Amino acid sequence: MIIITVVIFEAFILFALRYYYVEGVKQTLRDQGAVFTSFYERDLQNESFGERASLLLQSFNFLIDAHIQVVDPNGEIIAENYRSSANNLTAFEDVSTALSGKTGYYKGLLDNEKILSVSYPLSMKQNKYGAIRLTTSMEPIEQVFQQNAWRLVSIGLLVIAIAVTISYFIANSITKPLKVITTAAEQMAVGDFSTRISNKNTDEIGKLANTLNYMAEQVEKHERLKNEFIASVSHELRTPLTSVKGWAITLHSMSEDVFIKEGLEIISNESERLSLMLGDLLDLSSLSSGKVEYQFKEVSIDMLLDQVVTQLLPRAERQGIHLEKVGDADVTIKGDFNRLKQVFINLLDNSLKFTPADGNIMISVEIKHPNVFISIIDSGEGIPPEELQLVKEKFHKGRSTMSGTGLGLAICQEIIHVHQGKITLTSKVGMGTTVEIMLPL
Numbered sequence: 001m002i003i004i005t006v007v008i009f010e011a012f013i014l015f016a017l018r019y020y021y022v023e024g025v026k027q028t029l030r031d032q033g034a035v036f037t038s039f040y041e042r043d044l045q046n047e048s049f050g051e052r053a054s055l056l057l058q059s060f061n062f063l064i065d066a067h068i069q070v071v072d073p074n075g076e077i078i079a080e081n082y083r084s085s086a087n088n089l090t091a092f093e094d095v096s097t098a099l100s101g102k103t104g105y106y107k108g109l110l111d112n113e114k115i116l117s118v119s120y121p122l123s124m125k126q127n128k129y130g131a132i133r134l135t136t137s138m139e140p141i142e143q144v145f146q147q148n149a150w151r152l153v154s155i156g157l158l159v160i161a162i163a164v165t166i167s168y169f170i171a172n173s174i175t176k177p178l179k180v181i182t183t184a185a186e187q188m189a190v191g192d193f194s195t196r197i198s199n200k201n202t203d204e205i206g207k208l209a210n211t212l213n214y215m216a217e218q219v220e221k222h223e224r225l226k227n228e229f230i231a232s233v234s235h236e237l238r239t240p241l242t243s244v245k246g247w248a249i250t251l252h253s254m255s256e257d258v259f260i261k262e263g264l265e266i267i268s269n270e271s272e273r274l275s276l277m278l279g280d281l282l283d284l285s286s287l288s289s290g291k292v293e294y295q296f297k298e299v300s301i302d303m304l305l306d307q308v309v310t311q312l313l314p315r316a317e318r319q320g321i322h323l324e325k326v327g328d329a330d331v332t333i334k335g336d337f338n339r340l341k342q343v344f345i346n347l348l349d350n351s352l353k354f355t356p357a358d359g360n361i362m363i364s365v366e367i368k369h370p371n372v373f374i375s376i377i378d379s380g381e382g383i384p385p386e387e388l389q390l391v392k393e394k395f396h397k398g399r400s401t402m403s404g405t406g407l408g409l410a411i412c413q414e415i416i417h418v419h420q421g422k423i424t425l426t427s428k429v430g431m432g433t434t435v436e437i438m439l440p441l
Helices: 002-039 041-045 049-059 093-099 139-189 204-254 258-289 301-318 337-354 408-418
Strands: 067-071 077-080 104-110 113-124 127-137 297-300 322-327 332-335 360-368 371-378 422-428 432-440
Touching: 002 041, 002 113, 002 127, 002 139, 049 067, 049 077, 093 104, 093 113, 093 127, 113 139, 139 204, 204 258, 297 301, 297 337, 301 322, 301 337, 301 360, 301 371, 332 337, 332 432, 337 360, 337 371, 337 408, 337 432, 408 422
Parallel strands: 322 360
Antiparallel strands: 067 077, 067 127, 104 113, 113 127, 297 332, 360 371, 371 432, 422 432
């Protein structure tokens, strides 16, 4: 905006300057013509002007260096102060205008030199006696104009340079804090409320940063209280559930009534399901609150995946599902072996739940430095597009009757996040699901 303003202002000034110079020359030539006409008014009226034109022209003191020509009503030159090759000037527009009784103007080139001509009518009491034409070079005016134009352009460039420098620092003072705030807000949006914005400003941007920091503190506080509440309730519920399940098993073994036995089996199974849910809740609250201690060591991906496949292969065979591991897994990462094993068992458990008999589950490993990508690809029923972005959220359960507590993927995501990795899901209904885990080597 500053550059545009300076350019427009400079253009206006230059246009006005040129107009001022040209009009000044026109006015001077016009005034000289008018003074000459007034000075020799008596000679014009006595009709002796034509005979004495040369003498009168030589005796008159012109205040400007110009080529002066006096023409009769027919445009014939009857006097001039510098000899020229022309005899009749009616071909020039300014002369024709002057002969009609008005002041005429002409701008053009003469021997590659810019000239300005002003023709003033010689008339008295509506009698026309001819015209006086004054022609001057515009080169000195052009030189003065160019000098002043360069000065104006130099000042304009200096103003733009100063403005650009000041604008750069002002823009940085706004954009840099905004970039920091944007990055922090994006981290908060994905659930990292431990992020804080370093702030030294006291302006509106500083107030915005303080507000976001306060918001993060409050959300983190409420998240901590929620996790503590879930952990406390889950822990307190485990003891009565254990008692309920224990008594259900005991009474089941003592009862002979089929109806009672069926009821006790339902109680026992539901108690087991609640115990598993409470276990997931305790795991999730512990992971979210950061109370879990990770044992980071060198972990062989090959060994980790072999153990997981060995553990779940019998179940896959019972369900008639083909489970295999492909790709180069001879790499190591820094991580907690048991927690990573928990992730892969959880993900494979989901694949085994939703893959029908004669289906396939493949674990693929691909190395793209500096990361390793482990994909679990199944030929199961798939996930609808509207649920794909929700399945990783806490407590979200799919529409399938085999859906669990809705905490498994949330737990996996917490563990992978601590390992500075990422989980990506892609799926097509009826064609299967691919879960890709990225971990840094």
